[in-house]
Amino acid sequence: MERGLNVFVLTGVFANVVFGQFHYNFVNTSVNWTDAQRMCRDLFTDLATIESAADAEAVLNPTYVGKAWIGLHDDLINSWMWSLNDSSFYGEGEDTYRNWFTGEPNNVNGQEYCVELVSRSPYFGRWNDTYCSEERQFVCFNGTLNGTATFVRIETLRNWTEAQRFCRENYVDLASIRNQTENEMVRSITDGNFVWIGLYRQKIWSDGSVSLYRNWDSSQPDSGEEQCVATSFESGLWSDESCSIQLPFVCYTAADVENFRSIRQDETSVTLQWNKVNDDVSFILQFNGVERRIIAGFTPVTHTAFFLTAATEYRFTLYSVFEDIRSSGISITAVTAPANVEDLRSTGQNESSVTLQWNKVNNNIIFILQFNGTETNIRPPDGDGPVTHTVSSLNAATEYTFTVDSVFGNVRSSGVSITAVTAPPSITSLGVSRQNESSVTLQWNKVNNNIIFILQFNGTETNITAADGGDGPVTHTVSSLNAATEYTFTVDSVFGNVRSSGVSITAVTAPPSITSLGVSRKNESSVTLQWSKVNNNISFILQFNGTETNITAPDGDGPVTHTVSSLTPSTIYTFTVYSVFENVRSSGVSITAVTGEMS
Known part of the structure; x- marks a missing residue:
């Protein structure tokens, strides 16, 4: 990229600007490297980062002869990094574990960028920085076994870069040492040798740039104590210098x-x-x-x-x-925003929850569910199936609007909304208020005036709307039924086409009344009654003079005969016979009979 040079001469706190092209800014005021960095950050963006030969040429000022600071420098404490750069491999603080020998790292001659572990005396497993071109045995990381790192020593001599390549091709990487325990594991397999481990560094730029471009003068860098870099405005070549000497400096500005x-x-x-x-x-x-x-x-x-x-x-x-x-x-x-979810639907609900389901967009998308002023983050399950989410703690018989946003990189889709309702509460106090041979009248307490009902029986459904106003019960008569028959009735509350779980009751219709009730014989103290029975499932109750007598029909198809005794001579009696099925009586048939005179 092309860059030009501005020239600044600082006088007190003021700057006189000579306009040329932009981006690199030469400040012809001599300060140490640290002050140069501070002033560049205050006045511009940072000390100059150089990424190419064109950049190296662009910083030069033809009116100045000498050297000037640029942003490259050594940081012997914070610039170290491990060859294995998988962040998941390191726990908290483990990537900064160090075990330096006394006085190390010292960057002798300014080019010690790689680290060796030395097990012999006086090092005893401590570390030393040295030239990466030295040939050493080395230790590779071979993965973990039962949670413990495993290491392999390679006895072949190689420089650090070749060792790194060998470990990556045949194992995992050059050894990373995360703690004292692993340091001892590596030391134990070195057999007294100098071995490469995976720690290394590079000179770094003041602005954190990763540019690897270098333009060193011959025999440079040449000193571990000279940790800052200057460029010559005569040759354009670089040298390491003591950071405390005073030189002009080159800054760069950010884009405009x-x-x-x-x-x-x-x-x-x-x-x-x-x-x-x-x-x-x-x-x-x-x-x-x-x-x-x-x-x-x-x-x-x-x-x-x-x-x-x-x-x-x-x-x-x-x-x-x-x-x-x-x-x-x-x-x-x-x-960009993700696509909206597809086929958002309600798949189930009860009185306090609604279950929603939708087809997910892809496995990189998460979702936000909005309703009632709240938001819930939802992560999709693995696989290709739909996303299912149940919203709980809702109110019964209530309409809710749910909106689902797809989310990618904190950006939401436009959202898809659906209206769904919770099931109403079930009715209470379902009972039978009356019945006859062809009908049963049901009664229950209604939930509220917004609820309708569905009555199910015999494979049929009937919609029932509660009477407007008032808090009284709901009454409904089911007609055209068969006499002496047991029916199961289920009543569902309904709100917004969603049913409650339903309440059921078993009820029977009254049996048909007997036929052919008559007196077959009588005397002065008894009357014998006779009638045709309805069927073999029906019993009878005979009622007279305030008393009731249960009568079971005999087997077979013949008539039922029953003699009433201990009567008074010459007395008129009224007898009523009821058919009975499951404790439900027919309407009853009555007859009047007179006992004979006393002889």
Whole structure:
């Protein structure tokens, strides 16, 4: 990327600016490296990071002869890293375990970037930084067994890079040592040798850049005590220097837009916005391998990228452009909204819960369920099946609106809504208020005035609407029934087409009355009655003079005969006979008879 140079001369707290191209800023005031870093961060962005030969050339100021600080430096404490960079392998603090020998690391001659473990005296398993080009035996990490790391010593001599490659090709990686126990495990297999382990470092840039570009002068770097880097404005080559000496320095500025951000997105587009600094700058937006030139009018500048894929992360890089020279660019990551869920439905409900189900979009999508002003995060199960979620602690016979948003990268879809109701409570006090030979009258307490009912019996269903107003019971008569028959009636409360669990009752119709009731004989103290029985399942009750007598019909098809004794001569009696089925009586048949005179 092309970069030019601004020249600054600091006088007190003021800066006189000589305009050239932009991005690298040469400050012709001599300070130590730490002060140079602070001033760059205060006035610009940071000390210069150099990523290419073009950058190395761009920082040079033809009017200055000498050296100037750039952002590269040594950090012998914090720059160490393990070859195995799987963060899940390290527990808290385990990636920073160190076991240095006294006075180490010391970066002798400025190029000790790799670490060896030395088991012999006086090291006894402590570590030393050394040249990565040295040839050593080495220890590979061979995975874990029952939760314990296992290590293998390779006796072949190799430099650190070759050792790393061998371990990665044949085992897992060069050994990472996470604690004293593992240090002792490695030490125990070294047999007194110097061995490579996986710890290494590089010089680092002040701004945290990962640029590996280097432009060293011959024999540089050459001192462990010279931990900061300067560039020569004569040759463009670099050297390590003591951080305390005073030199001019080169800063760089960030791109000339402010607050580059994503302000909205849907399934197929992302809208970006930023503040421009002046009206002379245009922009290039780069994403997905394409570039789009943007001529801005007013600030903030707004631009929408269309025809994107749903639930996808995009990296957008925005360059300011002035006279065909680009800034270093500012990048942000933004995601498109995921697709909405499909086939959102209610699959079940009871008085206090509703079970929802929908087809998930893919395994990278989570969901947010909204209802009644609350939000619940829902992670989908593994596999391709639908997502099922039960919402509990609801009120019976209540309508709820549920909205499910798909979520990807904290961005929600537009959402899909469904209305579902909880089941109403079941009725109470279901009973039979009366019955006859062809009907049964049922009665129950209604739940509230918004509830209707469905009566089920004999494979049929009847819708029943409770009478308006009042708190009285609901009464319903079922007609056209068979006499002397047992029926099971189930009453469901219904709200919004959702039924309660239902309440059932068994009731019977009255049997038919007897026929052919007559007197077959009589004398002065008895009357013999006779009638035709209804069927063999029917018994009878004879009622007279305030008394009742239970009568069981004889087997067979003949008439029923019953003699009433101990009567008074010459007396008129009224006899009533009821058919009885399951304790339910018929309407009864009566006859009047007179006993004979006393002889």
